[in-house]
Amino acid sequence: VERIVRRIxxxxxxxxxxxxxxxxxxAAAQMRERIVQAIEARLAEKPxxxxxxxxxxxxxxxxxxxxxxxxxxxxxxxFYSLGLDPNVRVMDEHEAHLLRLDVLAEVxxxxxxxxxxxxxxxxxxxAYGGRxxxxxxxxxxxxxxxxxxxxxxxNGWLREAAAAYTSLDAATFDATPWAQELLLHAQVTxxxxxxxxxxxxxxxxxPGGASAHADTPSRDVERLEQLKDAAARSWSTLVAAxxxxxxxxxxxxxKDDGDPDVKEATREWRNKARTLIHDLxxxxxxxxxxxxxxxxxxxxxxxxxxxxxxxxxxERYTTAKGAKALIDFGDIExxxxxLLGDAPVAQHV
Numbered sequence: 421v422e423r424i425v426r427r428i429x430x431x432x433x434x435x436x437x438x439x440x441x442x443x444x445x446x447a448a449a450q451m452r453e454r455i456v457q458a459i460e461a462r463l464a465e466k467p468x469x470x471x472x473x474x475x476x477x478x479x480x481x482x483x484x485x486x487x488x489x490x491x492x493x494x495x496x497x498x499f500y501s502l503g504l505d506p507n508v509r510v511m512d513e514h515e516a517h518l519l520r521l522d523v524l525a526e527v528x529x530x531x532x533x534x535x536x537x538x539x540x541x542x543x544x545x546x547a548y549g550g551r552x553x554x555x556x557x558x559x560x561x562x563x564x565x566x567x568x569x570x571x572x573x574x575n576g577w578l579r580e581a582a583a584a585y586t587s588l589d590a591a592t593f594d595a596t597p598w599a600q601e602l603l604l605h606a607q608v609t610x611x612x613x614x615x616x617x618x619x620x621x622x623x624x625x626x627p628g629g630a631s632a633h634a635d636t637p638s639r640d641v642e643r644l645e646q647l648k649d650a651a652a653r654s655w656s657t658l659v660a661a662x663x664x665x666x667x668x669x670x671x672x673x674x675k676d677d678g679d680p681d682v683k684e685a686t687r688e689w690r691n692k693a694r695t696l697i698h699d700l701x702x703x704x705x706x707x708x709x710x711x712x713x714x715x716x717x718x719x720x721x722x723x724x725x726x727x728x729x730x731x732x733x734x735e736r737y738t739t740a741k742g743a744k745a746l747i748d749f750g751d752i753e754x755x756x757x758x759l760l761g762d763a764p765v766a767q768h769v
Contacts, residue, residue, distance in 0.1 A: 421454045435475045440484040448485045491756035505745035516748040523736045540725035569750045582727040585720035588713040599655040606651040609700045613693040617641045620689035628679030632671040667694040
C-alpha cells in the first residue's frame with residue numbers, strides 16, 4: 421500500500437494507471453480499503469490537495485484484483501478483437517475438467533481406431549497404458565496439456581520438446597536441453613553429498629573424532645568440490661572426471677581412538693554421500709553416451725505421437741468451448757496476452 425501511495429503522491433501518477441494484482445478477491449477488497457485509508461490520512465495532512473482528492477474519485481476504476489479478474493476484464497472489453505461471443509461464459513474448474521475429459525476420450529478413441537501394430541501410438545500405449553485401462557496415458561496427456569498451456573506459446577514449446585529427441589550426437593550433446601537438465605541434477609546431487617561429507621569432516625575433527633578418520637573426509641570434500649566444478653562446465657567434463665567419484669576406504673580406527681558414537685556417525689555420513697555419488701554415476705554415466713543417445717532417438721516417434729495427441733486435444737477442446745461460448749481460466753490468460761501483445765506499447769497497462 422505504501423508503494424502505491426508513493427507512486428500517486430510523490431510521482432504524481434493516477435491510481436487507475438496502476439495494475440495491482442492480489443491472490444484472492446478478499447485480498448483485493450482489503451487492498452482497496454487500505455489505500456483509501458492511506459489517501460485519507462494524507463488528505464488530513466494536506467486538506468486542499470486536489471490530486472489526492474482526485475485519487476479517491478478514481479479508486480473505483482483502479483485495477484486492483486486477481487490476475488484472472490484483470491485479464492477477464494480486458495478480454496470482455498475487447499471481445500470483438502478476439503472473435504469471441506459477447507456472452508462468453510467462464511467455466512469453473514470442474515466443468516472444464518469434465519469437458520476436457522470428454523474431448524480426450526474422443527481423441528484417444530480415434531487414435532485407437534487408427535492404431536498400427538508396432539507404430540508410435542501402439543508403443544506409447546505399451547509404455548503408459550495398463551491392463552485395467554489407459555488411465556495413466558490419459559493423466560500424462562492432461563498433465564502435458566496443463567503444463568504447455570501455462571506457457572506463452574504452448575504449441576511452440578511442444579514442438580521443441582518433441583524435437584529434443586532428434587538429431588542427437590555426442591559431439592553436440594553439451595548444448596542440448598538434456599545435458600543442461602542432467603548437469604543440474606548432478607550438481608544438486610553433488611551438493612547434497614558435499615553437505616554430508618562436511619558433516620563427516622566436522623565430526624572427525626571435533627571432540628571424540630578418531631585421528632584415523634581425520635584426513636579422509638577432508639580429501640573427500642576436496643575431491644567432490646572438483647567434481648562439482650566439472651559438473652558446472654559441461655557433460656563431457658563431468659564424464660571425464662569419473663575418477664573423482666571414487667571413494668577410498670576409510671581407515672579403521674583403533675578401539676581407544678575416539679568416541680565410538682562419533683566414529684559411527686562419521687562413517688554413516690560418509691557412506692550416505694558415497695551412495696549418492698555411486699547412484700548418480702550408475703544412473704547417468706554407467707552406459708556410454710552413444711548408447712543413451714541412441715535410446716533417446718528411438719523414442720523420438722513416441723514423443724512426437726504424444727505431442728500430437730496433446731495438440732489435437734487442445735484443438736478439439738478449443739472447438740468444443742467455442743461451440744458453447746465457453747472459456748476456461750487458462751484461456752483468460754492467453755486471450756489477454758494476445759491482446760496486450762497486439763497492442764501498441766504505449767497502451768500497455
